[in-house]
Amino acid sequence: MTPTPAENSQLKALIARQRASLYNLLLDPMQRAARRCAKVLDDKQALDETLQHQLQRLPYATFMYVMDASCRQLSDNASHAGLVGKDFNRDRSDRPYMQQLDPERDMTLSEAYLSLRANRPSVTAVQKIQRDGQLLGYLGADFDLRDLPLTREHYEQPGQWRQIKGDPAIRGQVFKQCRIDSALDGQIDLVIPVLAELMAQNGIFHGKLHFSSSRATVWSLEDPYRFHILSHEELMDPDICLAYPHYPYPKDAMVPVESIRPILDTFKHLRFADQTFYLRAGSINIFNGIVGLNFSCDGSHYIPYDQFLARDSAFWEGM
Structure with missing residues (x-):
């Protein structure tokens, strides 16, 4: 990179x-x-x-x-x-x-x-x-x-799209593969609303959907130093929201609360849009405003949420 x-x-x-x-x-x-x-x-x-x-x-x-x-x-x-x-x-x-x-x-x-x-x-x-x-x-x-007594000034990463190429061995075989429905794929319309609710109302500030392995990893404001693994069965059940306390949506979040569901819905689109080039995992971090994407060719993209939703960036031209 x-x-x-x-x-x-x-x-x-x-x-x-x-x-x-x-x-x-x-x-x-x-x-x-x-x-x-x-x-x-x-x-x-x-x-x-x-x-x-x-x-x-x-x-x-x-x-x-x-x-x-x-x-x-x-x-x-x-x-x-x-x-x-x-x-x-x-x-x-x-x-x-x-x-x-x-x-x-x-x-x-x-x-x-x-x-x-x-x-x-x-x-x-x-x-x-x-x-x-x-x-x-x-x-x-x-x-x-x-x-050393340095100031430890915090480095703020510029907010622009970044593309990172993955394993050449995987890229070279991409046309020989085809997406196979995962357990999460079959329940995606139940999973997305629950994850959106967790991020909007229950203090999940970073969530990543692993479509191919049917799970999610989430980070909570209550326990920010440890990630939690949620299976697709757990994400299908709205009762999972009872396991996380209610948190007012953070005022310093870069991603507006109303944008969370459209981002997750776009993940779904990228998952099913093509049988060869498809989304394997997608993540949102509400504080830095970055959407992370990992595709079947092992390529990764990190793109500001507003560019991702606008569909007018170089990322979407490449897609």
């Missing part, structure tokens, strides 16, 4: 803001630490002690260390648990953070990478150590992304 230009732009802008915030947070303590390290660069014991002291000013850092101008480590790794000596004299020139140094800046904040030991997303700040304008080496500080 290739992200759209709008998605790329929005996501990259969010990442850039997070990186700028982190860069500004680290710049002053890294510069101060580098100046102190420059004074004791030729004395390993003093250098290690300086790093251990300066690490206290960077509580989010995993390790701090010093390298010479050729990227060979001159110190132990300073950590909040004490000094770790196994990386002394290590050549770090091939690590991603040393490959990304910005010659125009005294400090470079690397792109995220997977750490060698923990194999977790990490970043490294690399500060030049200079004396009288001469480059003596580098101060490095490693950070595990999970420990």
